[in-house]
Amino acid sequence: MTLAILKTASGFWNPLAFVAFFIGVCIIIFILRAFGKKDFKPSKYKADVFFSGNIASEASRVKASDLFWGFFEAMKPYYNLITKIHTGIINDYALWYVIVASLLLTVLTLGVLQWA
Amino acid sequence: MSLLQHSVALLIAFPLAFAFLTAITEKLSAKVKNIVVPVGMLSVVCTAFLTSVDVFANGTKVYTMGAELPSITMPAKLAIPIRIVFIVDAFSAFMLLLSSIVATAAFLYSASFIREAQAKYYSLLFLMLAGMFGLACTADLFNLFVFLEVLSISSAALIAFFVDFKASEASYKYLIVSSLASLMVLLAVGILYAQYDMLNIAALAKVLRFSFVDIIALALLVSALAMKAGSVPMHFWVPDAYSRAPAAITATLVVASQSCLYALFRVSFSLFGAFPLIHIIAYAIILLGILSMFIGVTMALPQKDIKRLMAYHAISQTGYMLLGVGIGLLVGNTANIYALKAMEGGIFHIINHALYKGLLFLTAGAIIYSTGKRNLDELSGLARRMPATTIFFITGAAAIAGLPPTNGFASKLLIYESSYIFNPLFSIIAMIVSILTLVSFVKVFCSAFLGPELKALSNVKEVPKPMLFAMGMLSFFIIIFGLFPDIVLNTIVEPAAMALLNQKAYIGALG
Secondary structure, eight states: OOOEEOOSOEEEEEEHHHHHHHHHHHHHHHHHHHTTTTTOOGGGGGGGOOOTTTTTTTTOOOOGGGTHHHHHHHTHHHHHHHHOOOOOHHHHHHHHHHHHHHHHHHHHHHHHHHHO | OGGGHHHHHHHHHHHHHHHHHHHHHHEEEEEEEEHHHHHHHHHHHHHHHHHHHHHHHHEEEEEEOSSTTTTTOSSSTOSSSOSSSEOOOOHHHHHHHHHHHHHHHHHHHHHHOOOHHHHHHHHHHHHHHHHHHHHHHBBBHHHHHHHHHHHHHHHHHHHHHSSHHHHHHHHHHHHHHHHHHHHHHHHHHHHHHHHOOOOHHHHHHHHHHHHHHHHHHHHHHHHHHHHTOOOOOOOOHHHHHHHHHHHHHHHHHHHHHHHHHHHHHHIIITTTTTOTTHHHHHHHHHHHHHHHHHHHHHHHTTBBBBBHHHHHHHHHHHHHHHHHHHHHHHOOSSSSSHHHHHHHHHHHHHHHHHHHHHHHHHHHHHHHHHHOBBBBGGGGOOHHHHHHHHHHHHHHHHHHHTTTTSSSHHHHHHHHHHHHOOOOHHHHHHHHHHHHHHHHHHHIIIISSSSOOOOOTTTTTOHHHHHHHHHHHHHHHHHHHHHHHHHHIIIIIIIHHHHOOOOOHHHHHHH
């Protein structure tokens, strides 16, 4: 199958082979599932969301801001620094442009001086 | 003489004409306006598509405004091109193609999403397209500035389309940043014009002496265009503007930022490509790319506003493009296979990003449209009520995280592998950023689509069909580009990369 093969600098990637493998795995899962209990009857509880063994309620749900708490605690020094830079003040936006343009010009000037 | 010969002129003329026609017909009759807008969009998109196909099939197109024949770039008895010249090479055609795909999706989405002041909205959208197409095709530095202004002003007006305090503030900030960038571009253009008496990029590239004043112009152009592309540390306007604009406009703004990225690459490769110290610019672009990738994704993680989170990811993804193309600029020739593949990866990522980021912003818009909420803490269990939007979100999220077999994986693979050869750290950072991107979108998926249904959201319904169709269209391209990356790469990406790397061909196109 040469169609869809993406040639990289030192290898290749065949998405169709990946999809074929994925479909194969799905078929195996469905076959295994077919060996399950035949007398199972779907109940109204089938689609309920569980959280730590209990049916999740509005109060017990995990909010977006609760997720990855440990990561943010561990990265606190980084986030303190990075959020301080994001001031939302337009003057600072312009200042960062000036900093980048000046740095670029300085490096280029030094390069030109060395080159000349 | 066929109409296709004048397609480059029509690329600018159609959106400009329909922008004004839409505004005028609104005053005459709403029914006429309802015909003019789709006809206009169809004409604009078809022209862009046909021009791209023509360029990919037959090579670079040169068009001179006001000449007896469009191919005559030099007026008689003059040694320099003084007319307005457009050079549409494969990289320009690539930009036209991606702009027209996203514009079509934005237009379809807006049919249901925008209910008020439609004439004003579509007029400005046409102007945005005129700016983007102009930027992609112009071979003239002053016109580059003009199209940058057209794009900035129309974008600023559209960011503030939903007139509220935050949207107005975002628009104001965008306008200030854009004005600063445009002013610096104009200053650089003035510097070059004062020295060489010409504005044509190809003609200038032939005579540049790389004096100290030229270097100032280069620094001004690179920094200003990097700011307009949303590169860290000049990215602060991006979350403000992207999060407050209407969803379809945010998707178009992604392409607008990429048009500025296009201008940055055009200046670096086609204008200053022969500069002996261009590797300094290449390293600067790579550094901006690495910073954009890492700071963008780490700032996205703690966000609760769904569109703001996605806006930070847009910054992060821009980093991949800067890294890939920066490596190409560093090597500067097609002989090195790793450099070429890095370039291809960076350029492939431009179109992939436009597709999946456009889709993700449209899904965010669908959530806001249906629930009226944008805070992830106030959302839960939407997968039951909005199954189609959920599927589209999963498609976009998988693509941005670079999961196989999506298009995002194909372009990122090229970047990972090629950048590893130049510095393993580049590749490691790029992979870590992809993992963090996945983590961030798992957070959005878990909090917005999974979990128990909230009483406040019990009446939520799926969005109207035109909005679903627009999201479906972008999902279709994501899947096709992911399953057949070789076709996309060989047909449009590789010619675009070669066009960018071959400065002599760009100069030679002028005749």
